[in-house]
Amino acid sequence: MDQPWIEKYRPKTLKDVSSQSTTTKILEKSLNTANLPHMLFYGPPGTGKTSTILAMARQLYGPNLMTSRVLELNASDERGISIVRDRIKNFARLAITNPSKEDLQNYPCPPYKLIILDEADSMTMDAQSALRRTMETYAKVTRFCIICNYVTKIIDPLASRCSKFRFRPLDENSAIERLNFIANSENISINNNLIIDILNVCEGDLRRAVNLLQSVSTILKNNQSIDIKTMFGYLPDSIINNLIDLLKLKNLNKITTFTEKEIIKNGYSASFLLISLHKNLLLNSNLSSIEKNKISQILYKSDSLISIGCNENIQIINCLYNLSKVL
Known part of the structure; x- marks a missing residue:
């Protein structure tokens, strides 16, 4: 009862996974044969990648064998080549314990272990290179599931050894x-x-x-x-609408006064301001393509400067001055 809800309501079976029907259908068929390939799960955060493989492992081995047959590592904490050479390689070469009769009756219990590497896109290139050899050497007794947000950060030799499954944002x-x-x-x-x-x-x-x-x-x-x-810090629509009206008037003194009084002193984040301006000016307005192109460049430059640690207040004022020239 005291669990966080993300753990309390984490899917227990593949059928409980939401909005990833194509992936779950393929994995459910693999459960029948219990002959899994190495897998690569990729997609945005919070779309069910880790939940899916944990649910599948639970259906493969059952709760009793999960501790001995499944190794889950978060590569954002353990990403060096030493982890591949020590923990992963040692677990991959371990002999498999025989399941009990009860487990065999209720679960497939295939004759291999499962290693889950979460956030593998943060692993170093050396670690990924060392991992590909381990995957080949111990393929008979160990399967790998590599999970990442950005598949482009996984080296090609590693990705080619895995079946890829894309997880899309939930509808x-x-x-x-x-x-x-x-x-x-x-x-x-x-x-x-x-x-x-x-x-x-x-x-x-x-x-x-x-x-x-x-x-x-x-x-x-x-x-x-x-x-x-x-x-959660998003600016009210009334503030954004008033700000856009001031930008069109091109009165720099009023823009500065309004920004300092309504945005900076109220503690609104510069990032959230840029998000709101992006939605109102680029997605929901009737501006021309040329105007939208110029606005997107201004927002991009401001966002990149804020992300590297520039003063937020100065960047907000500078961004709004430049926007007023376009509107």
């Missing part, structure tokens, strides 16, 4: 269904508009959405209203 209907299921299980009354606000903030990351739902669950149980976007 809105599947995410709404899952969040409603969790809310009903926790006796929380929530409307679809609030769920959609949560999903818009989380941008397809279901793990983040479940965490956010747990964060606001106490307020929802007391039937209190809440503005999700304001809670």
